[in-house]
Amino acid sequence: MxxxxxxxxxxxxxxxxxxxxxxxxxxxxxTNKPFGLTNIALQDxxxxxxxxxxxxxxxxxxxxxxxxxxxxxxxxxxxxxxxxxxxxxxxxxxxxxxxxxxxLPPPSPAFPITSTLAEENEVVVSxxxxxxxxxxxxxxxxxxxxxxxxxxxxxxxxxxDHTFLLGLLSLFDSEEAKERESLKNVFHQIYYKLTKYRSFMRKAMSGVFLEYIFETERHNGIAEMLEIWGSIINGFAVPLKEEHKVFLKRILIPLHKVKGMQNFNKQLGYCVYQFVEKESELGGFIVRKIMKYWPQANSQKEIKLIEELEDLVEKLDPKLYRDLALPFCSHMTKCFKSLNSMVAERSLYMWSSEAFVTMVSTAMEEVFPVILRGMENIIRSHWNENVKELARNVKVILQEMNPILYHKTLHQNRSKQFKATQINRL
Structure with a gap:
């Protein structure tokens, strides 16, 4: 401050x-003539x-x-x-x-950028x-x-100059959405035109992001600044410079853990996708980090992250599927079983993604037991009928992928379940 x-x-x-x-x-x-200011009345x-x-x-x-x-x-x-x-x-x-x-005036109670009354229901109210x-x-x-x-x-x-640019940057915290839009256009045009200021502008914006992530978790202009960064990243040359990868690791990835992430998830996702398109090998690192920052009690944020992960899988180099299959499917199975029906349904819809099914097919021996155990659990005990029906559809998909492995895994899972039940009765 x-x-x-x-x-x-x-x-x-x-x-x-x-x-x-x-x-x-x-x-x-x-005119090129200098202004004459000798007349006191004119100066007044x-x-x-x-x-x-x-x-x-x-x-x-x-x-x-x-x-x-x-x-x-x-x-x-x-x-x-x-x-x-x-x-x-x-x-x-x-x-x-x-x-x-x-x-800028203090945050107005009448128009908060995010509601903190309940993390479950965070919304933008401008x-x-x-x-x-x-x-x-x-x-x-x-x-x-x-x-x-x-x-x-x-x-x-x-x-x-630098002072002028820092002044513009400070105004991104304005509660007036139209002002932030105007600032975004001006700031981006300056970045595009005045190349000598680009490094300074990137560092200045990074400073705002770091303060938001690790100190305040409150700022009105994160979405607009990320939109600028999406254009900046799009222009990065390949191979990426180390400083650009540092921005991904220190800022874009940690932005996934803040409470208000869903207020700028589209702009954040676009920035991340640009990095994957520039260097596909970054995809595995990004997916693992996003799963690490998974929310514990925020269904809206979970849904946004599921959507981002689905898009990332579509953009991943298929060579990465094999190594990611087990940790990714294990994580998604937890989402499949979520007691929040919206989270469960959205995650189960991932089976309509050809890329995700392809990932599963690269490591069937490892992932079939995890996924089938999850589907059986849902069908047996989930409270929502739509979720149960989607789980049955997933079992059909798995059976069609590899009938022999499907029945073998199903038998093994049920045998383990039976033994566990017997032990609990003793």
């Missing part, structure tokens, strides 16, 4: 040091305009006027046939800084009511995005 305070203080100092909005609406923004008018456009506590009428002026500014910038003068661009960046860089401030900020972000996309790289580098 201290680092965040220092960052906000540095932004305040940065915005004060930047040029002000120098009579932008009355002056030709494309400039300061008044900057103060007005920088205020975040305005009346409804003032908001409308400010929105009108921002719209006009955006139109002037977009319709320009010449590059903006350096001083004008500095003034616009100053206006952007003083508007978007601000301390604010959908746009504030007057956001209607103004939206325009500021649109101006910033346009500048990042259209200003040449050399010029842009003069107006965006």
């Amino acid at each position: 201290g680092a965040q305070t220092n960052t906000q203080r540095s932004f305040s100092n940065l915005s004060k040091s930047l040029p002000t909005l120098k009579h932008l609406f009355d002056h030709d923004p494309f 008018e400039i300061l008044s305009m900057v103060s007005f456009c920088s205020s975040m506590a305005l009346s409804t009428t003032s908001h409308e006027l400010k929105r009108f002026k921002l719209t006009h500014l955006f139109t002037v910038i977009k319709t320009s046939k010449k590059p903006l003068h350096h001083d004008v661009l500095s003034s616009v960046m100053s206006l952007i800084s003083v508007n978007i860089f601000r301390p 604010s959908t009511l746009p504030s007057l401030n956001w209607l103004l900020l939206e325009l500021v972000y649109e101006i910033l995005l346009w500048l990042v996309i259209n200003i040449d790289t050399q010029t842009l580098e003069k107006h965006i």
Whole structure:
């Protein structure tokens, strides 16, 4: 929290040091002549305009006027046939800084990012009511995005530095979903365009992830940042650098264990899949680690992880099936037998995956006893009839795969069960 305070203080100092909005609406923004500020009245008018456009506590009428002026500014910038003068661009960046860089309010009880009342029922509840401030900020972000996309790289580098990037990153914790979406677009475009900042941006985002995983487990922008990372990973060259594999091991894998994982599971899954597609041998490591972080009392999270594992099996190199078959099938059998019917049903539907059936076929001698014992247990004692029916269907699949091994295993399992029953009676 201290680092965040220092960052906000540095932004305040940065915005004060930047040029002000120098009579932008009355002056030709494309001239190369320097602005003349000898007239005291003109300087006062400039300061008044900057103060007005920088205020975040305005009346409804003032908001409308400010929105009108921002719209006009955006139109002037977009319709320009010449590059903006350096001083004008500095003034616009100053206006952007003083508007978007601000301390975020404490988490609102009315709009929590996740509900912590019951881990079983964690959900995302985002604010959908746009504030007057956001209607103004939206325009500021649109101006910033346009500048990042259209200003040449050399010029842009003069107006965006590490402090500016850290400020953007801190705003990802905003409760306003539309602001996070705007930040995602801006941050990604900066990463794409300003290549010299890429390493710094990756490290800065990694720092936010690590704090979320190991300290707070609360942040509003994890999904948006992971979406940026999905695009970044997609661009990694093969073979992967060691630093990129470290990101997978230290951040992407541990993100599976946090309570709110289901709030960003799609973006997280996409990042993981990109690594497997880049280097398929990573698949076995990833599957084992995900199983290690399995939740104990969170059915929604279990279902999300089952879906991710099913997709991973589809992408795995078949050469890995043999070594993974027994630990994977043993783990899934626990899910098959889950007393939560949704978990049990979703895991049993994995038998419709051709890749999973192929994995089972690579190690039938080892996995048949485990799976058949689980199916017999379900049919005998599970409370849900749909789950029982799915278990019967799995037995049919196993029988068709290898009838001789199926009957042999079934006989051995029942003999062991009978002996265990006899011992318990003694």
